[in-house]
Amino acid sequence: MDVRGACPGQFAGGDGEGWQDLHVRAAAVQRPGVGNRVISRYVGFHGVVELSSISSAGVPFLPRHIPPRPGGPRVSAGPALTRRPAVSRRSRAAGLARALRPRQWVKNGLVLAAPLAAGELSTPTGARAALIAFAAFCLAASGAYLINDAADAAADRLHPRKRHRPVASGLIPVPLARAAGAVLAASAPAVAALTGGWRLPAVVAGYLALTLGYTFWLKRQPVVDLVAVAGCHVVRALAGAVAVEVPVTSWFLVVISLGSLQLVAGKREAERRAQAGSATRATLAAYTPGYLAQVRTMCSGAMIVTYCLWALNDHPGPFHALSIVPFVLVVLRHNLLVDQGAGEEPEELALRDRPLQIFIAVQLALLVLGIHLT
CATH class of the missing domain: 1.10.600 (Farnesyl Diphosphate Synthase)
Structure with missing residues (x-):
């Protein structure tokens, strides 16, 4: 499922612009009646998967809190994401x-x-x-x-x-x-x-x-x-x-x-x-x-x-x-x-x-x- 389909208009710009940072990989999203799920971003792939799948794949969580728009879902961040060191x-x-x-x-x-x-x-x-x-x-x-x-x-x-x-x-x-x-x-x-x-x-x-x-x-x-x-x-x-x-x-x-x-x-x-x-x-x-x-x-x-x-x-x-x-x-x-x-x-x-x-x-x-x- 596409991030923009799951959370329409909830990120900056209303079209998912907040997900363009290549260092952003996953976020835990809570919506009323839906519960906690993990929305993952793998540079070109959007999908909803179980938390265990994300953990087993070694995918880090958001390095920062992304404030939602009024009335939108609450997006919480996991541990800080370490930036990839320069490759020699x-x-x-x-x-x-x-x-x-x-x-x-x-x-x-x-x-x-x-x-x-x-x-x-x-x-x-x-x-x-x-x-x-x-x-x-x-x-x-x-x-x-x-x-x-x-x-x-x-x-x-x-x-x-x-x-x-x-x-x-x-x-x-x-x-x-x-x-x-x-x-x-x-x-x-x-x-x-x-x-x-x-x-x-x-x-x-x-x-x-x-x-x-x-x-x-x-x-x-x-x-x-x-x-x-x-x-x-x-x-x-x-x-x-x-x-x-x-x-x-x-x-x-x-x-x-x-x-x-x-x-x-x-x-x-x-x-x-x-x-x-x-x-x-x-x-x-x-x-x-x-x-x-x-x-x-x-x-x-x-x-x-x-x-x-x-x-x-x-x-x-x-x-x-x-x-x-x-x-x-x-x-x-x-x-x-x-x-x-x-x-x-x-x-x-x-x-x-x-x-x-x-x-x-x-x-x-x-x-x-x-x-x-x-």
Whole structure:
């Protein structure tokens, strides 16, 4: 509910001008017959929430008493608000580096999937093209994250974990995040052009268009948001094939698509179970646990069958067939972790879960042996 709707004409100017001070965050308002409530202001967001929510989010109260107009509600102030100290250049630079989310770059490993499967990483030309594609997607992804954080800064301040992000916490100003994101996003196709063709820059541009569409519209559309995020993963994989100029098989495309959708469904399921993202992710309320689990199960089964058909056809030698075992273990392990409450950050599972790392390493080793020894 908007502050001006809750207390019309009660603040200076009659239109909420008293809330324009960026240091004003919340006020306890008492109205006859309504009782005490907390009206919060998060720079661009107006809403009425419970006092416990404000306290758990660490939101300070008004530093001073705002006198109401005659006949209006009484507005009382909490403890004095301490002004934020000036941010040093070093702190801001460190915050900007953190806002790039380098840990998320592990997702860009999908760029190397097609070159690895085709054996192109063992050639200097193929390795160079694949690394250029990887670097371009790191720039594109970081630029998209900055733009997304700038767009969601107000809502992220309501989230118990996201409120600590550099942009949401105020360490990085929103205009700076937008500008840095735009520079990185614009530089990504330019880096991709170092491969010498136009196809990879076009794929990177398509990825940026998809991520921007997700930021400003698609993420608020149930089901479409799942497909959009999964599509970003698929585009990464396609970019690797385009970079080294190898054809994309239908097997590869189906496995990557189903695997991506499984990861996204698991992420939403973990978010919904924790209810941590309910205030900032509009589509969570539209999903039921049963629906997301059904999507995850469907994708897991179809992906395993597709991978088996790929590994057992047109691949001499035992290594591709043997890679089915660790592949199935990866899928089952991920499902187990999601059922246990993990999966909200899939990249963290790949970086921290030791069994998952072992299964992935064994599968990659078997694929490399199958490529070079048969």
